[in-house]
Amino acid sequence: MTQTVVPAAVASVYVDRLQRAQGEMARQNVDLLVVGASADLFYLIGYAGHLSERMSVLLLPREGTPHYVVPGLEAALLSDQRDLLEIVSWEETEDPAAKVAAIAGAASEGTVAVSDELWTVFTIRMQRLMPGARWSEGGQLLRPLRMIKDDREIALLAEASRLTDETWEEFLATSVIGVTERQVRERLMGMIAARGLTPTFANVGSGPNGASPHQSASDRVIGPGDAIVCDWGGTLAGYHSDVTRTAHVGDPSAEFVAAYEAVLAANQAALDAVRPGAACQDIDRAARGVLTAAGFGEAFFHRTGHGLGLSVHEEPYLVEGNTLPLAAGMVFSDEPGVYFPDRFGIRIEDTVLCTETGGRRLNEATRALTVMS
Numbered sequence: 001m002t003q004t005v006v007p008a009a010v011a012s013v014y015v016d017r018l019q020r021a022q023g024e025m026a027r028q029n030v031d032l033l034v035v036g037a038s039a040d041l042f043y044l045i046g047y048a049g050h051l052s053e054r055m056s057v058l059l060l061p062r063e064g065t066p067h068y069v070v071p072g073l074e075a076a077l078l079s080d081q082r083d084l085l086e087i088v089s090w091e092e093t094e095d096p097a098a099k100v101a102a103i104a105g106a107a108s109e110g111t112v113a114v115s116d117e118l119w120t121v122f123t124i125r126m127q128r129l130m131p132g133a134r135w136s137e138g139g140q141l142l143r144p145l146r147m148i149k150d151d152r153e154i155a156l157l158a159e160a161s162r163l164t165d166e167t168w169e170e171f172l173a174t175s176v177i178g179v180t181e182r183q184v185r186e187r188l189m190g191m192i193a194a195r196g197l198t199p200t201f202a203n204v205g206s207g208p209n210g211a212s213p214h215q216s217a218s219d220r221v222i223g224p225g226d227a228i229v230c231d232w233g234g235t236l237a238g239y240h241s242d243v244t245r246t247a248h249v250g251d252p253s254a255e256f257v258a259a260y261e262a263v264l265a266a267n268q269a270a271l272d273a274v275r276p277g278a279a280c281q282d283i284d285r286a287a288r289g290v291l292t293a294a295g296f297g298e299a300f301f302h303r304t305g306h307g308l309g310l311s312v313h314e315e316p317y318l319v320e321g322n323t324l325p326l327a328a329g330m331v332f333s334d335e336p337g338v339y340f341p342d343r344f345g346i347r348i349e350d351t352v353l354c355t356e357t358g359g360r361r362l363n364e365a366t367r368a369l370t371v372m373s
């Protein structure tokens with residue numbers, strides 16, 4: 001008997017996803033979809049691909065058998081995908097783009113979609129060999145599929161979130177005075193790894209650095225009077241957690257407490273606005289309305305949330321102008337924040353699942369204002 005890493009029940013998931021992608025291709029009149037190493041690829045076939053200068057792509061025709069064009073030396077990595085697709089390997093002296101064009105056949109005179117994260121250089125090489133094709137964005141085909149999570153995906157996202165919540169409880173019991181942001185990052189990522197998640201990021205902004213939402217972590221030493229914005233997460237079987245909490249070192253000022261309470265209320269208002277059929281922008285408006293009414297409208301200058309799943313940022317985006325209706329099975333962040341340049345920042349971020357009856361938080365790490373020492 002052969003050993004297989006992908007259980008049969010999971011393998012059937014990929015058969016189903018490939019068929020649904022083909023259904024979307026029929027609806028959108030696309031003849032061939034080319035998917036490079038990415039979360040899209042992992043979503044479709046359970047293999048994330050090896051991203052390098054050697055072209056490695058899935059070719060999904062509108063009807064019929066998917067092919068995978070792989071460097072010969074990586075073909076063995078696809079042993080679990082043999083039942084899903086036909087593997088075409090290329091040797092070091094061959095041109096993989098020519099293999100793609102040959103497999104494409106008549107589709108090279110039709111519409112060819114490329115996945116969002118396919119390297120531009122691969123697209124240019126295919127375009128040279130398939131001059132009659134019309135090129136389009138593969139994201140438009142895969143977005144409707146990836147946005148709605150199935151039960152297994154929801155379970156993995158919930159478990160990744162739960163384990164990340166545990167790291168916050170553990171972190172709050174530590175001391176941060178005299179510690180650098182970088183050391184806090186190492187601490188959080190170590191706690192993530194200790195729980196079996198693959199740490200993916202930990203952005204730590206203390207004091208004035210917290211006023212920059214994508215601050216990564218510097219050698220700044222944390223001291224009394226600092227707020228610390230921690231935004232971190234990891235993956236479980238490819239599925240991301242993404243949580244932000246803001247703690248205060250020593251007693252906070254009345255001004256800080258007022259801003260914190262406004263952000264917390266905005267986070268709650270966004271959650272309360274979640275229901276199937278609500279437009280993405282309505283969730284953003286709910287959070288923004290609270291902060292604007294509290295006088296912090298200008299201090300909240302980013303969207304309220306982003307979808308997450310196999311990517312840490314994916315559709316749907318909770319932003320003004322996005323009228324896409326929410327649907328049960330969508331998972332996204334709820335992360336209002338306020339930022340005061342040269343002073344401090346505050347953000348509170350949870351992952352939220354849209355259910356038939358409304359929003360359900362996947363994160364339950366305390367949102368109460370916590371004072372650290």
Ligand code: ZN
Pocket residue numbers: 214
């Ligand atoms: Zn972000």
Ligand code: ZN
Pocket residue numbers: 231232242243244349
């Ligand atoms: Zn985050």
Ligand code: ZN
Pocket residue numbers: 242306333335349
């Ligand atoms: Zn986020």
